[in-house]
Amino acid sequence: EDKVVQSPLSLVVHEGDTVTLNCSYEVTNFRSLLWYKQEKKAPTFLFMLTSSGIEKKSGRLSSILDKKELFSILNITATQTGDSAVYLCAVEGPGSGGSYIPTFGRGTSLIVHP
């Protein structure tokens, strides 16, 4: 059974701090790893990673994948209160219908205090 484990489960920091969120996985026939930000109900897409060692960057957020050690990290530098959210990691593998579907971790709840 595919498994995605995120750590820490929750994190409280102050504005300006840098945080690193972790995601480890076990999946057969890995296709990609995805990061999402969930503020209220709908997760919003951040990154898709398919190759080891290639950093994806968007503003203060960056992410990298290690396919040998089966993990990914999401870094947020100079955090702001607007970064407060649950960050979800998902790994795509083959589903029961033959298409690739994501298996989600439980998420890391990040709270940024002013």
Add this chain to the structure above:
Amino acid sequence: SAVISQKPSRDICQRGTSLTIQCQVDSQVTMMFWYRQQPGQSLTLIATANQGSEATYESGFVIDKFPISRPNLTFSTLTVSNMSPEDSSIYLCSVAGGAQYEQYFGPGTRLTVT
């Protein structure tokens, strides 16, 4: 990215009744997905809805409990049948799109069963 709407945004229902959730996308998509997110838990895929064929259900979910319709390429419904308090959850639909075929989520339906 696709724009996805869901109706209703929230509902409170009595046990034993059924609720149908609608999902509308602003562009034609081949596959639509239905997820459940129980309180404090991760997103769990219920089924994949393909236009013109039966939905494909993931382990632990059955058609009698969660019938799905997919009448065209922009619309789908999920019915939660014979509800119990354990069905209280956020239900999200999503579609795959974008440059990397990543998943985009609707705003979700928050269901409370009393």
